[in-house]
Amino acid sequence: MITTIDPATGKTLATYDAMTPAELEQVVVQAAAAAASWGRVPVGERLAALTRLAAELRGSKDALAALLTAEMGKPIREAEGEVDKSAVTAEYYAAEGGAILADEPVTVDGVRAWVSYEPIGLVLAVMPWNFPLWQVMRFAVPTIAAGNGVLLKHSPNVTGSALAIERLFRAAGFPQHLVRALVVDEPDVPATIEALIADDRIAAVTLTGSNRAGSAVGAAAGRVSKRSVLELGGSDAFVVLADADVEAAAAAAVRARFTNSGQSCVCAKRFIVEDALADEFVDRFVQGVRELVVGHPTDRGTAVGPLARDDLRAALKRQVDESVAAGAELATGGASIGGPGYFFEPTVLTGTAPGMPVFDEETFGPVAAVAVARDADHAAELAGATQYGLGLSIWTGDPARGVGLARRITSGAAFVNAVVASDPRVPFGGTKRSGYGRELAGHGLREFTNIRTYWVAG
Incomplete structure (x- = not known):
């Protein structure tokens, strides 16, 4: 059982049943299948869906902002700004994603060569509580635009926000299981995340959080040679x-x-x-x-x-x-x-x-x-x-x-x-113990793609 608390009062907001191992497995099966199917959808159709997402964000602004404020104590005006920024980001990728993901011709005598940016599959995201919506959307929007699926493990104190994000994508017309939230009992989180990273159905992982959590996730990804993005602390x-x-x-x-x-x-x-x-x-x-x-x-x-x-x-x-x-x-x-x-x-x-x-x-x-x-x-x-x-x-x-x-x-x-x-419009990420990899802009859109070379002779 996971309980969320209103930090302004210390009172309970809601309780949620943690998923059983069988339920977690079912979510992974469904999300992996959805990601594989989504990756075959033409880029133009994927980007058009982002315009619907932006409209859904704006239409749900009051309810979403109230939820963010209730779960993590964010001043309401900043919560509204978080929703607006998420919508702007969806609109940015809807407009610019086609050019960023377009094949890049390479001049080579005697052959036809180009570089393509292709989906990699299902991406696991371990996200923090301080920007319950924006932090997820700044990763999820470009990742979805690139043709991938999202498996979201959000911070337990914003479980309501995690489930709201899942519903948001469905309401915008995305495939039912393309974005799924995992509800995991806190003591089980480290072992669950490590097992998911090792799972062949997970293509990559991204984490925003503490250096301790980042070290664990980065090490787990390294052991199975999977791509990872870490956005860690800052001073x-x-x-x-x-x-x-x-x-x-x-x-x-x-x-x-x-x-x-x-x-x-x-x-x-x-x-x-x-x-x-x-x-x-x-x-x-x-x-x-x-x-x-x-x-x-x-x-x-x-x-x-x-x-x-x-x-x-x-x-x-x-x-x-x-x-x-x-x-x-x-x-x-x-x-x-x-x-x-x-x-x-x-x-x-x-x-x-x-x-x-x-x-x-x-x-x-x-x-x-x-x-x-x-x-x-x-x-x-x-x-x-x-x-x-x-x-x-x-x-x-x-x-x-x-x-x-x-x-x-x-x-x-x-x-x-x-x-x-x-x-x-510009990439975001850190150096030293603030992590590696980039979110946002073209770099964020291509972060979870297979940068593939094509070389055609004759």
């Missing part, structure tokens, strides 16, 4: 150089850290500021954080809702307390909020440095770590002093200088004078 740097517009940078920093109540792998987490404007930046940043409205996520004025689970709040408190003990200073916040639900004060720590949990670890919640750099070289050194490499944001009055500095810091994406975000 993104937000670098503010001395020539930056400090007012704009501080306002952007509040958005960059506290969207989704700070529960995002691409939220900026480490704010590295040149000494010349550090005091002004901190003053403005802290003021902006103090103005954030913490409240029930269904209230349209709420900017920061609860954390998704109480154990996550406890982990965040441990990171804050240990960092303060190591010399960091609390500029604002730093404590759990009493009462029902899993709320935590929006928090800013100053004087942070390598060796402190808030600097070295991924902080998944409304906590920001500020570090002061002597100069731009020191800022680059601090930004790169992490095991992660997902996103990077640099603020400067000279964009070319920002690009030059970004080239010295390893990350999957670099944004100059902008907040890091995912967009269907």
Whole structure:
């Protein structure tokens, strides 16, 4: 039995029966057959179905957003944005997928040669709770467009969202078993995932989640020589150089850290500021954080809702307390909020440095770590002093200088004078312990295809 909890109140939302081994086997049989059949559907027909999916998303927006908010505590306006972004992504691939998947001629004297992007079959997806819809759709839409099927193992605390996604694809007219959600009892998840990866009916696997889970999935895929994509943790740097517009940078920093109540792998987490404007930046940043409205996520004025689970709040408190003990200073916040639900004060720590949990670890919640750099070289050194490499944001009055500095810091994406975000038009993914492989754009559409060479003589 799986129970979902409203993180704003701590009360039970729903209970679900876990699938038996026989039921899981039946789902795999049905999904594998559906994927094989779908792969033979012409590309144009597959892409036309995405237009129906986008319409279904928009038509179901209110109900979907309410479910996301109930299950993981996402502020309602952000939940609505998650639905909208998913619809935009479906529309993007409906429009651009044909060109991305088209055969590519290769000039070779005396023969006709080309490269084709062909379906590979059924793809297993292990997905997290923090973006219950968008995280799945940004993988599933291009994977389906490429002619594959999807077997979804979602986080148990968003089981309702997982089942809603399955229904969504059916309502849009996709084959009944092409996208299936697995409901697995938590203690059985590791063994179930490993067995599925080893199953010949599973062509590849993708995971978004913790480094621990990613290591297990990547190792299991490696043992059976299957393709895997891992989108893991992040501790993104937000670098503010001395020539930056400090007012704009501080306002952007509040958005960059506290969207989704700070529960995002691409939220900026480490704010590295040149000494010349550090005091002004901190003053403005802290003021902006103090103005954030913490409240029930269904209230349209709420900017920061609860954390998704109480154990996550406890982990965040441990990171804050240990960092303060190591010399960091609390500029604002730093404590759990009493009462029902899993709320935590929006928090800013100053004087942070390598060796402190808030600097070295991924902080998944409304906590920001500020570090002061002597100069731009020191800022680059601090930004790169992490095991992660997902996103990077640099603020400067000279964009070319920002690009030059970004080239010295390893990350999957670099944004100059902008907040890091995912967009269907550009690839998304990490480096170092933030994972490998790419989602979105042409790279995401081709990630789970057989890149096949054709060479025809005569």
